[in-house]
Amino acid sequence: MDFSYTQKVEDLRRRVRGFMDQHVVPRIRQWNDEVHAGHFPVSFMEDLKAQAKAEGLWNLFLPALADDEPGTRLSNLDYAPLAEIMGRVSWASEVFNCNAPDTGNMELLHMFASPQQREQWLLPLLHGRIRSAFAMTEPDVSSSDATNITTRIRREGDEYVINGRKWFITNAAHPNCKVFIVMGKTDPDAESHRQQSMILVPSDTPGIKVERNISVLNHMSPEGHCEVTFTDVRVPVANLLGEEGSGFALAQARLGPGRIHHCMRSIGAAELALELMIERAEERKAFGKSLSQHGTIGEWIAQSRIEIDQARLLVLKTAWLIDNVGVREARKEISMIKALVPTVHTNVCDRAMQVFGAMGLSPDTPLADHWTWGRGLRFADGPDQVHLQTVARLEIRRNQAMPGAAAYLTKPERESN
Template identity: 80%
Template sequence: MNFGYSQKVETLRQRVSAFMHEHIVPRHGQWLDEVHAGHFPASFMEELKTKAKSEGLWNLFLPHLKTDEPGTALTNLEYAPLAEIMGRISWAPEVFNCNAPDTGNMELLHMFATPAQREQWLAPLLEGTIRSAFAMTEPDVPSSDATNITTSIRRDGDDYVINGRKWFITNAAHPNCKIFIVMGKTNPDAETHQQQSMILVPAETPGVKVIRNIPVMNHISPEGHCEMTFTNVRVPATNLLGEEGSGFALAQARLGPGRIHHCMRSIGAAELALELMIARSQERKTFGKYLHQHGTIGEWIAKSRIEIDQARLLVLKTAWLIDEVGAKAARKEISMIKALVPQLHTTVCDRAMQVFGAMGLSPDTPLADHWTWGRALRYADGPDEVHLQAIARMELAQSKETLGAAAAYLTVPPRD
């Protein structure tokens, strides 16, 4: 394993950083003003997207781009440090067409869409002219186990008819969201993991309704984390993504890269929080000493550096594994970073907020928004507890291969 940045990646890091500092960071205040005034997307977003595309900083996340598709085909390991830089500003990934949930949806379409589906939906997503949403989570069942979903996808002649209720559907309030990938059950009587299917539902289809944009930690995200209903929604059978009964497998294929992308961006948010904490601790005095001269805050700085670097290395290892053996074989490491990194994200942001005092709770720094999203990530793509259980199961299964080997290290031999 070699996680050193190649010259190619180092050059891209410098270019993405320069773009952020020149075009994105100076616009953050304007973005906040416009969004809080109800103007979304921000007036300058398309201008920045066009500029990023012209500079070759586009679709950096997708490793298997075809020659006629726009973007820069990078491995997960190559993409990780670039996503980290983007993660410093919440809306920056969209500028590079690397924003969730579109990245996961493009991965799905890239792997499983028919030629007609690719032309109709993947092509404009790759160009950044539309947005998309992934509708899986439901309010009435514990959706951390996707086999529990109850939305019905029923075959009716040449169509499918969809009925169900979803919530926390990211992007559903975005005015450019044109397509939903909906997960539901086509055959409730099939084997547990073959009951589900995915289907493409255009946003303007009759029966699709956004009920509300749910606040997250009392914050409203302009792109939306929405509650929705699908009432007798009828779409052509050709809108099925993959095959009937493949929905669970498709979801796992989508969530692997999606989870690691979240973690990459969280490392960037934590890194920014540490930088702000250090800067504040060197300019502010209490009781006659700079803040960093107080033992507690010096310890926070040191612990944050250790924890960020630990987490980054595990994320890079996971990215390398996905590149080498695929997301399925790297599922333990994916669960490990998903359980670890959001905790790191909120911990470092919390320390930085404390160093800033009351200012850390205000919009005068990005810390409160970063903390809020870090807390939400402990649910997104599976709650911590589910990932921890998955890791434990895999560890126990692996231990069976060497069962009894550890007994040799016991001072007292095990009893029969």
């Protein structure tokens, strides 16, 4: 396995970092001011998106695009270091049209949309003209097991009728969110993994109600992590994505790359936190010497560097595997990074916050926001415990196929009677 960056990727890293430094970072304060004043979307986002698109820094996450689909056509391994750079600013990925949940939704539509669905929804998303939401998780069941979902999608003639309640639906409060991809049960009597289907639901369809925008650890996201009800929502049969009963398989296809995208951005957030920690530790003095000269702080810096580099290497390995053997064969590594990286993310941010003292809790640094989102990622796309269970199951299966390790034991043989 070779994780070295190609010359093309090195050039893109330089260009993305340059764009961030020149156009995104100077807007951080303005973004905060406008959002806190209730102005969303922010006034400059469309200008930045147009500029990124003009510079060829657009749709960097899709490796295979049709001729009429705008993008840079990168592998997952190529995209990883670019997503890391974007992850330094929580809202930056939208500038490059690489933001969740739109990326996962575009991947789904790219793979499974009908020609009509492609024209109506995929192309506007690829051009950044609209936003979208993915409605799977529900408040009344354990959504870590997607077979539990209760939302009902019932066919009546040429229409599907949808009834259910979803929550933590990212983007549902965004004014430009024009379509939901809703997962529900079309056949509750089928085999457990064939009960679910996905359907495209325009956001202005009667019967959809955004009940509330749920705060995450008391942080409110302007695009929303919303609770949404669907009451007798009717859409044409042509809005079915894929075929009836394919919803679970579609969800797995969507979540594989999406999980590593989250991890890539987390590495960037952790890297920024470490840089801020070092700068603060060097400039701040306590008890006659800089904080970096105190043993505990030095250990935190070293631990953070080790953890970030370990996590990055595992993310790059996972990206390489997805590119070369596919999502299914990389499922253990996908679960490994999903269980590992958010904890690295929050640990490094937590240390940096401690070094900053009270300032680390304030909006004067990005650390509190980054920590909050890192903590949320321990649930997003499956909680840690589910991924750890997956890793354990696959490890046990692998071990069963190998010669027994018991041969290495040196315990004395029992005497025979």
